[in-house]
Every structure is written in structure tokens, then in C-alpha cells.
Amino acid sequence: MEFVAVADCDKTKYMDLLLIADEQVSMIEKYLYRGDMYALWEGDLKALCVVTWERPGVHEIKNLVTAPQYQRRGYGRRMIACIENRYREGGGELYVGTGDSPATLIFYQKCGFEKSHIVKDFFVDNYDHPIYEGGKQLRDMVYLKKRL
Ligand SMILES: CC(C)(COP(=O)(O)OP(=O)(O)OC[C@H]1O[C@@H](n2cnc3c(N)ncnc32)[C@H](O)[C@@H]1OP(=O)(O)O)[C@@H](O)C(=O)NCCC(=O)NCCS
Structure with a gap:
């Protein structure tokens, strides 16, 4: 498995x-x-993630996706572990904001995130x-966080 940074000029290829x-x-x-x-590559592309620096001590996952045919095989969890490793040195906190959708919230909680604010x-x-997600209209953004 390979965890690689994507060059700026290649980012839109993955839209x-x-x-x-x-x-x-x-x-x-x-x-x-x-x-x-x-x-995250293993043969072909398994998952993608975009992380921003928000302010000192705070990084945020803005987008995380596992290719649909590879979901529920542990790639999302592995991507989170690689991101934590990548940013751990500076310490601080890793945030993620997501819709109020049970499947996504369960995924982040399984990865050790706790609810922060709405x-x-x-x-x-x-x-x-x-x-809409799971037939329900999303309204509020739910933030979760994890210490790095
Ligand atoms: C959310 C997402 C990134 C999870 O990635 P994934 O590779 O499928 O997740 P994993 O296989 O690593 O799952 C780890 C654990 O999270 C939980 N989980 C993941 N997806 C779940 C779902 N749909 N329902 C319930 N639990 C889920 C499970 O406990 C899972 O472990 P298990 O399969 O051993 O039970 C993926 O479903 C996805 O790309 N969804 C569409 C995009 C999206 O909503 N992104 C998040 C908003 S930024």
C-alpha cells in the first residue's frame, strides 16, 4: 500500500x-x-483525502472518499491512520466536518473521533x-475532532 501526496497540478483529475x-x-x-x-494506492486508487491547515494546532479533513467499489474494506480507516501519522509531529487537533448522517458519523467515531460542535x-x-444522504436532507454540519 502506498500513501502519496498529490501534486497541485494533478488535483482536478480526481474531481x-x-x-x-x-x-x-x-x-x-x-x-x-x-x-x-x-x-492511497494498492494496485489502483483506493482512497483520497484533502486536509487543510486552519490555524496553529488545527488541521481539518475537508474531503475523504474511498472509491465506491472498495468501500467497507478498511481503506478509509487506513487513510485516517496515514493522515494522523503525517500531521502528528506538530501535535494539535484534527477536525472533520460532515453531514448528520449515521453511516459517516459511525465511521469517524470508529476511527477515534469525538463530536465537537455543530x-x-x-x-x-x-x-x-x-x-440528501440516506434519504434525509442534510442541514447542519457536525464537527468531530481527534487529538494528534
Ligand atoms: C465514509 C467513507 C470514507 C468510509 O470509508 P471506507 O473505506 O468504506 O471505511 P472502512 O472500511 O475503513 O470502515 C471502517 C469502519 O467504519 C464503519 N463504517 C464504514 N462505513 C460504514 C457504513 N456505511 N455504515 C456503518 N458503518 C460504517 C465500520 O465500523 C467499518 O468497520 P467494519 O467494516 O469492520 O465494520 C466511505 O464510505 C466513503 O467514501 N463514503 C462516501 C463519501 C463520504 O461520505 N465521505 C465522508 C464525508 S467527508
């Missing part, structure tokens, strides 16, 4: 995968160029169309 985790291009563009992108109406106020 189709990023759109699975965040379905509006203009929202992805808000973090894609200032963030670091990583890919940004009310984030998905309603920032996206140009309603976002």
Missing part, C-alpha cells in the same frame, strides 16, 4: 471522486488548492441545491 464526498464543485474549490491532497444550517446556506 469525480471528490464529488462523491462533497457534491458541489464550487465548494470543493474553496479548499482544494489551499489544502494538501493524498492518495454549524447550524451549513448545507442549506452554502450549497445551491438540497443535499
Whole structure:
């Protein structure tokens, strides 16, 4: 398994995968160029992640996706472990903001994240169309965090 940084000039090649985790291009563009992108390869591409530096001591996962055909095989969990390793040296905290969707929240909690705070109406106020997950409209952004 290979964990590699993606060069800035290659980031948009992966837009189709990023759109699975965040379905509006203009929202992805808000973090894609200032963030670091990583890919997990094992033969072919298994998972992608974009991480930003928000302020001293705080990094944030902005986008994490496992290729649909490889989900539930441990690649998301392994990507989180690689990200923690990559940023551990500086210490601090790793945040992630996500929709109030049980499957995603369970995944992050299994990876050791704890609920932090909620940004009310984030998905309603920032996206140009309603976002649905598991048949339910997403409204609030739920933030989780983990100490590095
Ligand atoms: C969320 C996501 C990244 C998880 O990646 P993954 O590679 O499928 O996850 P893993 O196989 O590493 O799962 C680790 C554990 O999390 C939990 N988990 C993962 N997906 C789950 C689901 N859909 N329902 C319930 N639990 C889940 C399980 O406990 C799993 O362990 P197990 O399979 O041994 O039971 C992946 O489902 C995905 O890409 N979803 C679409 C994009 C998205 O919603 N991204 C998150 C918002 S940024």
C-alpha cells in the first residue's frame, strides 16, 4: 500500500471522486488548492483525502472518499491512520466536518473521533441545491475532532 501526496497540478483529475464526498464543485474549490491532497494506492486508487491547515494546532479533513467499489474494506480507516501519522509531529487537533448522517458519523467515531460542535444550517446556506444522504436532507454540519 502506498500513501502519496498529490501534486497541485494533478488535483482536478480526481474531481469525480471528490464529488462523491462533497457534491458541489464550487465548494470543493474553496479548499482544494489551499489544502494538501493524498492518495492511497494498492494496485489502483483506493482512497483520497484533502486536509487543510486552519490555524496553529488545527488541521481539518475537508474531503475523504474511498472509491465506491472498495468501500467497507478498511481503506478509509487506513487513510485516517496515514493522515494522523503525517500531521502528528506538530501535535494539535484534527477536525472533520460532515453531514448528520449515521453511516459517516459511525465511521469517524470508529476511527477515534469525538463530536465537537455543530454549524447550524451549513448545507442549506452554502450549497445551491438540497443535499440528501440516506434519504434525509442534510442541514447542519457536525464537527468531530481527534487529538494528534
Ligand atoms: C465514509 C467513507 C470514507 C468510509 O470509508 P471506507 O473505506 O468504506 O471505511 P472502512 O472500511 O475503513 O470502515 C471502517 C469502519 O467504519 C464503519 N463504517 C464504514 N462505513 C460504514 C457504513 N456505511 N455504515 C456503518 N458503518 C460504517 C465500520 O465500523 C467499518 O468497520 P467494519 O467494516 O469492520 O465494520 C466511505 O464510505 C466513503 O467514501 N463514503 C462516501 C463519501 C463520504 O461520505 N465521505 C465522508 C464525508 S467527508
